[in-house]
Amino acid sequence: MAAAVATPVRPDLLEVRGVSKSFPGVAALEDVTLRLRHGTVHALMGENGAGKSTLMKIVAGVCTPDSGELRLEGRALRLGSPGQALAAGIAMIHQELNLLPTMSVAENIWIGREPLNALRLVRRRELNRRARDLLERLAVDLDPQAELRTLPLAARQMVEIARALSYDSRLLIMDEPTSALTEREAERLFAVIRDLRSRGVGIFYITHRIEELFALADEISVLRDGRHVGTSCPRDLTRDDIIRMMVGRELPPPAAAAPAQAGPVALSAQGLSVAGEFEDVSFELHAGEILGVAGLVGSGRSKLAETLFGLVAPTAGEIRIGGSAVRLDSPAAAISRGLGFLTEDRKESGCFLSLSVLENLEISVLSRDFVRMGFVHAAGARRACERMVSALRVKTPGLGERIENLSGGNQQKVLLGRWLLLEPKILILDEPTRGVDVGAKAEIHQLIARLVAAGTAVLMISSEMPEILAMSHRVMVMHEGRVTGILERAAATQVKIMDLAAR
Amino acid sequence: MQQALADRTAPSAAAARVRRLPPEAGILLVLIALALAFELLGWIFVHQSFLANEQRLVIMILQVSVIGVIAVGVTQVIITGGIDLSSGSVVALTAMVAASLAQSSEAVRAVYPALIDLPVIVPVVAGLAVGAAAGLVNGTLIASTGIPPFIATLGVMVSARGLAKWYTRGQPVSMLTDPYAAIGSGAVPVVVFLATALLFHVALRHTRYGKFTYAIGANREAARVAGIRVGRHLVLVYAIAGLLSGLAGVLTSARAVSGQAGMGLMYELDAIAAAVIGGASLSGGVGRITGTVIGTLILGVVTSGFTFLRIDAYYQEIVKGGIIVAAVVADQYRRRRRLTAT
Secondary structure, eight states: OHHHHHSOOOOOSEEEEEEEEEETTEEEEEEEEEEEOTTOEEEEEOOTTSSHHHHHHHHTTSSOOSEEEEEETTEEEOOSSHHHHHHTTEEEEOSSOOOOTTSBHHHHHTTTOOOBOTTSOBOHHHHHHHHHHHHHHTTOOOOTTSBGGGSOHHHHHHHHHHHHHTTTOSEEEEESTTTTOOHHHHHHHHHHHHHHHHTTOEEEEEOSOHHHHHHHOSEEEEEETTEEEEEEOGGGOOHHHHHHHHHSSOOOOOOOOOOOOOOSEEEEEEEEEETTTEEEEEEEEETTOEEEEEEOTTSSHHHHHHHHTTSSOOSEEEEEETTEEEOOOSHHHHHHTTEEEEOSOHHHHTOOTTSBHHHHHHTTGGGTSSEETTEEOHHHHHHHHHHHHHHTTOOOSOTTSBGGGSOHHHHHHHHHHHHHTTOOSEEEEESTTTTOOHHHHHHHHHHHHHHHHTTOEEEEEOSOHHHHHHHOSEEEEEETTEEEEEEEGGGOOHHHHHHHHOO | OHHHHHHHHHHHHHHHHHHHSOTTHHHHHHHHHHHHHHHHHIIIIISSOSSSOHHHHHHHHHHHHHHHHHHHHHHHHHHTTOOOOOHHHHHHHHHHHHHHHSBOGGGGTTTOTTOOOOOTHHHHHHHHHHHHHHHHHHHHHHHHHOOOHHHHHHHHHHHHHHHHHHHTTTOOBOOBOHHHHHHTSTTHHHHHHHHHHHHHHHHHHHBHHHHHHHHHHHOHHHHHHTTOOHHHHHHHHHHHHHHHHHHHHHHHHHHHTSBOTTTTTTHHHHHHHHHHHTTOOTTSSOOOHHHHHHHHHHHHHHHHHHHHTTOOHHHHHHHHHHHHHHHHHHHHHHHHHHHHHO
């Protein structure tokens, strides 16, 4: 205590004092108080809808609090816009990347602040040089002149981080930066974060991956239903402590896959190739089995899934369903043969955001059921959807609610429900729990386990090693478009998989 | 605690009530406000009632019925996230083709004495077929080449107008049979408009066709993954829009008792305006036939009201432009408010 008085106390980088914010009908934040110290990583945890994103939007100047205040290094901070936050040294890296796909890496980083010559024209060479310097500081190997849309998601994320740093920010907000990254890419990001921390930058870090906290965070704050539940050091907490704080209840143990009762082969591929994407892929997927597919982003996993579902035409090889060779020219053809496909990107290829939960659920099954002479039997479809919503425990005010108002986890359940209404024999899942909170994640895992126990064949792509290890009966590992190994459950370990995925 | 809970649920209940109002409520209020404004201005400036004149109201609806029929088709195209610029030209082309088959044999007796009047069904079916064919071209271009609907229908718009002129080397077709002219007389166009609107209102809300149309507009990629044959469905939607333009061409030529290659000029823009004023969103996934009907009536009230007040037609167009822009601004505002609320 005496020592603390002797040394002049440096004020915290940011202090959030009694901040409340409500949206029409919902209290998003209630009296939240927490602080971010210089040179620390402060993790924010909570289920979807707990208020993390709202709190960060307030810190980044995107929205203003109804009451309470922010203090930056001891001085009251009033932010009216993200521009003012940037000027104060606060930058946010968004969950949905806010980049311009048709412009170059350098243009994206320096947009609005391009170096100009006497004629007010952009000095292109200088622009690219500055971008290259910045990317080098991050130890990222990227061509500043590359058009953004040609880059993989992980690279685009690095561009977003570079842009945030280009403002000489003292405070960075990262909203689930690793959700689209492979473990290796995430490690690279962590190295960048640790480097920033050592230079005194304070970082608010939102994530759903508890493993990351122990690797990265100096402090952890948990929010639940808009309230601050507590702040601690990660070394004082166990994984279970954090989950309990987040959900306020005990969770069932992770759904372990039931022992495989190898049914007949439901889906198989022989020498399947798509030029430039993947080559010579062969595997067999049995009824009642989960075949996990591991691999780094860019290993061709998602393209394989799209090919199996008729979205992409194979350039060689064949697909067999239930023993007979098939040619799938469209998803409609795949669905009629008993396939379902939960895509990787909920927003891009999953949800109809402007439509209701009901309309999102029933759309696929209408190709087969509940329609006579073109007319939809609305009551029947609604009853089936109601049953699905309660079976999946989707949290929604009603079937008429727009799906965009649901949290990510609940959206994912609705999309899964869309396929379950069709009772598919083969279900392809691409990152089934990406961006989903722990509670919903456990429920989705149990659901998959139940489906498989009932005889559904599941091909599950995941970048999360614990998910792959806990759920799969066998694990197929891909590397740069080739299958490098198929491991039995007993032989599948994290080390072995990483070895095959990154050889 | 009880009190806190009550406080929290109260505003959401109110919000739910607001949400339950049909989306057309706002635009219906605009229609009523405009009508009342003209009523008031009428008493002040021309000393008569705008609304208490049955004949004026009939003429007003009659004038916009043709636009309304087109707008019903265009609304469906807009819901898919597309646009149809070809409607006006397709009106001209079908008017020419239908009129040429509806010509009274009296007109050409001197040259072709053996010719007889064709039954009225022939020009009508031919007109609808030409319209549907034009729509089929639109849809096939869009679905198979992947070019933007704006470009595909722009091309068809120019070509169809050219075809309409080429068909008779620019000459109008007149002296049509009485049964054909009857299609455009009296309240027939109004009935056709309302029947069309009702039919497609039901189709959009209660059939698989409607569900798929909204889904494609809301998220085309997700629609494809969900198993909808998107290309095939788009061809159908554009063909229906073409068919309705053909119907509008038949009505137009029957009402004018002639076919002219200059018919339907700018009709596509009025139809798009009616749909957009009625709440259809050009980004797709949103729009209703009831809104489009109200949008069509708003265009009718403005046109009729200005004529009634004896204001120059120039001002009419200026004001109409303003209304279209205001409708889209209001739509954007609604959408932004919804986004920030979540």
